[in-house]
Amino acid sequence: MSKFPNTTSLVIGSETDVSTYPTNPNATLQESDFAGRNITPIDFSKSSLEINDLRAVDYFGDGSFYLLDTPGHIAGHLTGLARVTANPSTFILLAGDTFHHVGEARPRPALQANFPCPAHIVESSRGHVSTDYFFSPGSRDGAFDILSRSESLLRVSDTPDSFYEDPVVAEVSLEKVARAGMRRTTCSSLSPMTGALLPTTPVLLVDCRITHRN
Template identity: 50%
Template structure:
C-alpha cells in the first residue's frame, strides 16, 4: 500500500496480547471545530462512536480494558463536565463496557486493570461497576483533578471513580524507553503491551501499543495496534502522508465504504491546503497529496489542552506509527473501525463475535481496506457541485430510551427523579 515502506521498531519479545474491539458504547455528533481545522465544507459535524478495547495477556492470565466510553447515566456527571455537552448535536448511550463484557461471557472480576487514556467523560465510563480487585490506571497528571483536590464546585470526577480500589498513577518521568518517538512503559514487563506518553489533548493523555504478532515467536513479523485514545480524533489528521499519498487516479479497489465517494481527483481539490491559493494549483495539488487533510484544532472551541503539543503528538503518530506498515491505528472515535463490507463488519467485535480478535489485522489486510475509509465522512458533492453534509450519527439527547431536544431537558429531568 505504501509508496515508501516503513516499519516500527520496538524491543524484541516473544510475547503478545490479544486485542478485542468493544463497540456500542455511545454515539456523539459534535461540531468538528472542537477537534480539527480548518473544517472543510460539508464536514461541519464530527460523527464519533465510542469504542474500547479488551486486552488479554494469556501468558500471565491477565485482562485489561483500555478506555470505558461514556457512562450510561451521563447526566449524573459533575456539572462542569456534563454541561458542555449542550454543544453537541446528539448524545446517545445504549450500553457500557461492563454490560458488553458480561453479555460476551467475560466476568467483571476477570478484569485486572482498567486503563484510562485521559479524563474526558467519553473515555472513563463508570469504574464503580467493576469489583474492588480491578486496578484503575491513569496518567499521573490526572491526580490533580481528583475531587478532594478540586473541590465540589470545580469537580470533573465523582468520588466513586477512584474509591475502593487501587489507583495506579502512570508516571513517564523516569522512563528511559522510547518507541516511535514517545516515552514508553512496559505495562506487563514482558514486551507485549506498552503505555505511551502522548500529550496535548488532555492532562496525562496516554496511548497503548499492543504487540499482536511476534517475529521472535516464529510469526514472521512484529505487528502492533496503536490504541491512540484521543491523541487525535479523525484519520484525516494523519492522512494523506509521504508514505501514503492520496490515491490517484482512483481509490484502491480494496477500500471499504467509499462507493459513493466522488472521483479522488475532484475530492483532492477540496483539501484545505489546495484551497489556500488556486493561483498555484498544480503545485498545491501535489503538496496536498502528501499532507494530512487537517491539523489539530487550535481555535477557541478546541478541546485540546495544548494544541501545539497536540499537533506534535499527531505528527509523531503519523510518522512513527501510521506510516509504518506493521502498525494498525485505532482512534477511539474512528467510524472506520465499524465499517461494513456487503453488510458484514470488517473488524470483529467482542459484542458480535466474542471469539474473534484484531490480532490478524496484517494477514487480513484490514489496514489496507480501511486506510481511506475516512474520506466517506467528508461531505458528498452532488451533481451540481454542491457539497452536502453527511447526516449526524445521532440527534437529540437520549435518557433511558427517550429523546430530548436539549441537554438541559435531560438535566432537569434527572433533578426531578
C-alpha cells in the same frame, strides 16, 4: 468509569488531573469514578524506554504491551501499544484521543508510500474534497489529488472550545504517532465534508523503533 465495578483498577498518567466534581466545579470526573479503586499512575520519568521518540513504559515487562506518553488532549493522556505478532513484530495502536479525525493524520507521503489506502478511496477523494478549500499540486479541473498533497487535510483545533487542552503539544504527539508507520486495516468511507478517511478499525503499527534514552 463508575459503570465499572470498583474492583476495576485505573491506570493513569502521572500528570492526569484527578480533581473531581463537586469539589472542583470544573472537573470532568466524579468522586464515584475513583471510589474504592486501585489507582496506578504511570511515571515516564522513571523509564528510559522510547518508541518512535515517544516516552514509553513496558507495562508487563515482557514486551507485550506498552504505554506511550501522548499529552495534548489532556495532560497525562496515554496511548496503548499491544503486540499482535512477534516475528515479524506487529502491534495495534490504541491512540485514544491523540487525534479525533483521521484527516488530522492523513494524507502524509510516508504513510501513503508505505501503507497506501485502497485505490477506490483515492479515486473517491477526487470528487469529495473541494479544491476551493484544500490545495494539492496535482489537482486539475476541480478533481482533488490526494497523493500529491504533503500535509494532512485537517489540523488539531486551537479554538477556545477545542477538545485539546494543549493544541501545540497535541500536534507534537500526533506527529510522532504518525511517523510510526501506521495504517488502518480498512478504509470504508469518506467524509462528505472533508473527504478525509473515516476511521473504521484500530490502527496497525508495523515499524516501531524501540530505544532507550541515555
